[in-house]
């Protein structure tokens with residue numbers, strides 16, 4: 001076939017596996033639509049109702065009229081027109097953060113974005129001043145973060161996750177190593193609540209130590225929290241941002257799991273003070289807003305209105321609004337873990353070839369196996385066994401070739417699908433182990 005371009009003439013990162021991950025995983029899922037979906041980190045669909053969208057829009061417009069005193073013309077313009085770069089639901093997001101997360105911030109420090117993914121891109125782009133800059137990220141990490149870092153040419157240095165979601169000794173060692181190499185560690189990306197993919201959570205003492213390290217070592221923390229509301233049967237722990245006395249945390253939020261992913265609404269809270277060349281001082285959010293104005297201009301006001309309407313309908317607390325979803329995820333998570341325990345009992349001497357995590361909440365369970373889990377095995381699993389999952393290899397950015405683990409998601413399956421899916425996975429694993 002004759003070609004018009006080569007990838008060598010395009011962005012170098014386009015040859016990077018991180019940029020292919022999401023499309024590859026979507027393609028496998030699309031190719032095998034009947035396979036049981038234990039891969040996708042999508043929210044459950046059983047409570048979606050088209051009528052909700054219309055009601056949310058009406059509620060938001062009523063709020064503009066009755067609470068904010070907007071004229072009809074101004075309401076039409078707000079919804080139909082280009083709008084404020086930092087968004088139109090920032091006040092509601094600030095109230096939501098106060099109620100659900102104990103985070104008190106000036107609404108001006110919030111940038112409403114096209115999904116959390118855009119928020120990640122904005123902050124990484126802003127922090128990548130020149131080729132000396134390096135991002136640290138707890139490993140394994142969300143591939144969307146790694147991919148966004150590639151787009152802005154920001155190298156990612158992995159940090160071990162330990163048992164508490166971050167190994168602080170490794171973090172300090174990584175910071176020092178980066179500095180010793182003449183480079184600048186700018187921030188560390190963390191998911192303190194039910195991380196994707198590890199399912200690990202950070203306890204409060206670790207969170208406080210992490211904030212101290214960030215202050216002492218002069219780095220920022222990028223806290224990504226899409227799963228915090230799905231806290232299983234446990235007590236909710238405070239977010240890092242709620243504990244942040246020194247404005248070290250840039251908080252990245254998503255309404256994809258707590259409202260709906262189709263709206264593509266997320267946000268960044270960036271209340272750090274930035275001194276400009278002319279001596280004026282402003283918010284980091286305003287610098288992110290400049291980048292956003294050249295990327296997506298502003299976040300779709302129609303989508304913001306839908307999310308705003310849901311927030312208003314629930315007095316700005318999504319914790320209560322997501323009780324049903326939390327119950328579904330908790331039940332499903334328990335069923336997956338019990339299903340694995342039933343199918344892979346330990347040997348008589350207590351040893352086990354197959355092990356798994358038991359997260360307190362979130363969407364994800366990691367299964368460790370004694371063989372390499374790669375994309376070819378996923379393809380075979382989808383084709384021959386009818387079950388989809390995610391090879392953990394996609395979440396490691398340290399060039400390791402052999403990862404012996406896979407991620408299961410509990411979010412979009414029924415109890416029956418879990419049982420069948422785990423049966424099928426067990427058949428695949430047993431085949432790999434030469435047991436059948």
Ligand SMILES: Cc1ncc(COP(=O)(O)O)c(C=O)c1O
Nearest residue numbers: 041115116117142196254256266
């Ligand atoms: C850890 C993490 N961050 C960010 C996102 C992306 O969020 P959004 O859909 O709001 O862009 C996801 C989506 O699955 C995620 O798991």
